[in-house]
Amino acid sequence: FLHHLRDARPLPRIRLPAWVMHLAVRHLGTSREEELAHLRLLAEGADLELEGLAGDFLRLRLGRGLLRWERHTEFSTYTLVQGLPETPLEGDPALWLAVDPLWLRGIPGRTILALELILVPGPVEEGLEVARRWLGPGPMVASLIGREQYGLVATDFRARASGLERIIAVLRPGTTETRAGRVAMRLLEMETYRMMASLGFPVARELLGFLQQAERRLAEITAEIRDRNRADAHLLDELEALAAEVEHLLAEHTSRFGASRAYQALVQERLAELREAPIPGVQTLGEFLNRRFRPAMTTVDSVANRLLALSERIAEATALLRTRVDIALEGQNQAILARIQKGQEMQYRLQRTVEGLSVAAISYYVLGLLGYGFKALKEAGLPLAPEVATGLALPLVVLGVWGFMRRIHRQLFHP
Structure with a gap:
């Protein structure tokens, strides 16, 4: 994957001295199609097939330079590489830009970084003097770069009248185009990521x-x-x-x-x-x-x-x-459940009491009816004592009524 990515977005080869303008633009809803449509305005008249604009990376050779476009998740970058102009850089950028300034201003999205990187060959020992000539008076930061200290990088992180932040890279004479391109991309990416992190x-x-x-x-x-x-x-x-x-x-x-x-x-x-x-x-x-x-x-x-x-x-x-x-x-x-349970228990006891009273009451009335029957049988001539017969029938009646009440209770509450 990394090999494929490296081949898909190769590092630029930069011949010294060079001037690089780098813009980082947040998408904020800008689609790839909108960016591609804007890039096609430059592609018109150039030797570029429209199919070449289908991905997220493009290198477009212009008359006096090279435009590099990369689309990332949150932002896109536009990097213009061209020879260092002889015209003083503090003048009108339209005098040396390889693209139409109106096209640059029309790039969709919101610009969060605009800088120029100046790469010049020269002795590293004189790098600070060279950087001072490009940056002018005032505080600046600078570092030697590379294990062999083949270059010096300096900047003041201050925007010029053109709106561009300026970085100077003084590289030892004989520095290869590949190394110069690698240094440029590291510096540009470092600043781009710094601005994105600062959001x-x-x-x-x-x-x-x-x-x-x-x-x-x-x-x-x-x-x-x-x-x-x-x-x-x-x-x-x-x-x-x-x-x-x-x-x-x-x-x-x-x-x-x-x-x-x-x-x-x-x-x-x-x-x-x-x-x-x-x-x-x-x-x-x-x-x-x-x-x-x-x-x-x-x-x-x-x-x-x-x-x-x-x-x-x-x-x-x-x-x-x-x-x-x-x-x-x-x-x-x-x-609440305890109160409900207590109420149910009281209701159950009351119900049992009522059932007991009901058994007694029903038994009383049944025995009364039987008493009338026994008296009628005695009057009919049968040798029967009504009181004795009623007394003997008492337990049978009570048991019968109690059994009848239990069966009704089971049918109602335990069907």
Whole structure:
């Protein structure tokens, strides 16, 4: 895969002296088709088949230079490589640009980086003097590069009147075009990734105020949970509202913070590939990044970690409070069930009492009827004592009525 990627996007070969203009443009909804349509405006009249514009990489040879286009996940880069113009660079760029300035201004998307890289051959020992002539007075950072210290790179990270940030690379005479191209791409990518990584910093700084308020509110709610000052249901509602807001911010900004971390790692990787060495009395590129860039990235990491930790703490507090609410509800349910059970037991005892009374009452009336029957039989001449017969029938009647009542009870409650 890496071999294929290297062949698909080969490094440029740059002949010294050279002037390189590099633009990094965020997509912000710009589609590949829109960028390709804009590139076709340059391709018109050039020896380029339209099928060659189907991918995410393009090299287009122009009359006085080479345009390199690369599309990435969040941004695209446009790199124009041409010979170093003889016209002073502080003049009108239209005098030496190999492309129409109107075409450059019409590139779709939002430009986040515009810089020019000047590569000149010369003794490395005189590199600072050369860089000073190009950068002018004022503070600058510079480093020797390469294990053999074959070059010097300097910049002041300041935009010129043309809107372009300027980087100077003084490379030892005899430097190959391949090495010059490699140095150029590392510098351009380092700055591009630095700008992309920095996109997370304004977001992180904006969230600092919210984090302070949310953390303070969570501490207050936690204290109220401990002290039981308010109803648990109200506290649970507040926690859920706070959790919803935090989760919304996590969903909205986690990808931005993650991208900033990834771009920061690429910045450090490109810086390491330059193999910079210090120049006495001059701040190096790495030192500048440590002093200016790393604190911003530390803020991004801190805010991302605090936001995630806040989400976890809210989840823990919510779980604790919900457990307490559930336990309280369980206690209430148990009390209700106990009352219901007690009522059922009383109802059952009452029912049994009623059943017993019913057996007695029914037996009484049945015995009364039997008594009338026995008296009638005696009057008919049968040798029968009604009182004795009624007394003998008493247990049979009671047992019969009781059995009848039990059968009805089973049919009603145990069908």
